[in-house]
Amino acid sequence: MKIGRKYRNFFLLLSQWIILGSIIGVVVGSTIHFLLEINDYLGEVRMKRDWLIFLLPLGGLILGYIYMNYGKVFLNNTLNDTAKLNNLVIDAVHGKKEVPLRMGPIVYFGTFLTVLFGGSTGREGAAVQMGASVAAAVKKFPIFNKVETKIFLMSGISAGFGAAFGAPITGAVFGMEMSALGKLKFEALVPCLTASFVGHFITTGAWGHKHEHFIIESIPDASVITFLKVILVSILFGLLSAFYSQLRHGIEAFTEKLFNKNHMKRAFVGGIIIVGLTLVIGTQDYNGRGLEMLEQSFKEEVPPFAFLAKLIFTAVTLGTGFVGGEALPLFFMGATLGNTLHTIVDLPMSFLAALGLIAAFCGGANTPIAAFLLAMQMFDGKGLEYFFIACIISFLFSGHHGLWPSQKIYEPKSRLYQIPQGETIKNAEKKKKS
Structure with missing residues (x-):
């Protein structure tokens, strides 16, 4: 019964x-x-x-x-x-x-x-x-x-x-x-x-919506050297996401203090800064979502510092009170950095762009399982072992930083990080600075 x-x-x-x-x-x-x-x-x-x-x-x-x-x-x-x-x-x-x-x-x-x-x-x-x-x-x-x-x-x-x-x-x-x-x-x-x-x-x-598709043209053969290269670039992608998160949070904190949390003043000044940056660079490639250059990074060379320009534009935009998502900008930053690195580390361009796209998102969002699954769905399961390593390495090397300061840290990423359980990213960053 x-x-x-x-x-x-x-x-x-x-x-x-x-x-x-x-x-x-x-x-x-x-x-x-x-x-x-x-x-x-x-x-x-x-x-x-x-x-x-x-x-x-x-x-x-x-x-x-x-x-x-x-x-x-x-x-x-x-x-x-x-x-x-x-x-x-x-x-x-x-x-x-x-x-x-x-x-x-x-x-x-x-x-x-x-x-x-x-x-x-x-x-x-x-x-x-x-x-x-x-x-x-x-x-x-x-x-x-x-x-x-x-x-x-x-x-x-x-x-x-x-x-x-x-x-x-x-x-x-x-x-x-x-x-x-x-x-x-x-x-x-x-x-x-x-x-x-x-x-x-x-x-x-x-409704019949068509999502963007990114294609990896070739996957490198498995070897010790290849895995070492993947680990090295994944560290860079993790550090990139951490730097973006810190800059974005820093701009937000500074402008809130400067304008006494007046959202209108913050966003108005932020808009002026973005207009100024756009005029200085002379292109609107880094405004909006940047899908064109993101797709281009899988096929041909993009400006070598495109990732840095997008990082600054996005940090200023969201840090001064505009709204939207940060996944696509991180996709852009990681993919264009991977595009820039392909001549240095001698790995296929589209492969490095894909690796950067996933690893930068993983480090910023602190979601290694979801990021790995995203790679499997987005790239039809190609390079499974490389994406798995990239997600783990980026997750570890991004430290206890991230897009969302309210994220709770139930378990530190490593024993090397002395952080109490249940701490938020925001408090962990404050204690580190102090």
Whole structure:
């Protein structure tokens, strides 16, 4: 009798998780499709009208006004600031904050503003926040009131990432891996997997969106020398992601202090700086998402310091209060650095670009499992052993830095790092400086 009741409860809960994941996947998949399509359209509009870059400071004022006047919400006597972006989502997963329903629409509009006027950004941030916002809305249905809030949010993150990058398996793991280092909540696997696959199917199958494809033309033969070269360049990719994270956080902290957390002033000045940098360089290759040069880095040589230019443009854009994702910029930085290194380390160009793309993302996001799965899905399983090593090395050498200061460190990356369990990246960085 007890056994029968146990199995009945198990299947009821399993059904609830599948229904939950499916609902989130359908809604998030549809919203992500329109996010991608509109971003593509706005990117084309900006490229045809170079003068739009001069409106970026005005876009910063509008964006800052929205976040200052509509982005802060009190829920359960706690201030939830949507301007904290993915950090608010991570805090909500840990039960410290809540994701307001308005977070999705605000980041939706903010991403469009940033892309149209030439801020350097990507799509993953909007996808994650939109997914979390949808999950928070679904949580209000009575049928789901007994399910943990963190499972809802993880499912929303999975749906957003899987739909945005056409990588449903990666999305499922990313939703569980993003919020904490050294800990995966496998209880969320079923809803995360369901939400990610449904979201991906809705985006590509139902709506017909076509994701970008990057092709590795050749894989080097396995040898001790080749593996040593892969380890060496992976260290560089990990350090690159750590440097970007530190610079972006530094700019954010400095501008918040300088302008007394006035989002309008910060974004306005940030827009002026981006316009100035664009005029100095004389090209808009590093504005927007940079998909053209990212694709080019797999086929032909790009400017040797393209990775550094993108790093600075993105750090200034997001550090001064504009919104968007950081995955695509990290893809760009890693791939173009790999392109630059191919003549030095004597490895195929497309292989090094692919390696850099994955390793830089891994070091910044601190998600080695998701990054490895992304490589397997994105490059059809080619070079499995090399990508595995690259993810591990980049993850270790990026240290306890990352894109999201709210990430918790449940287990240090190595015994060499003297960091207490449960510390956040933000606090770990502060203690290191002190």
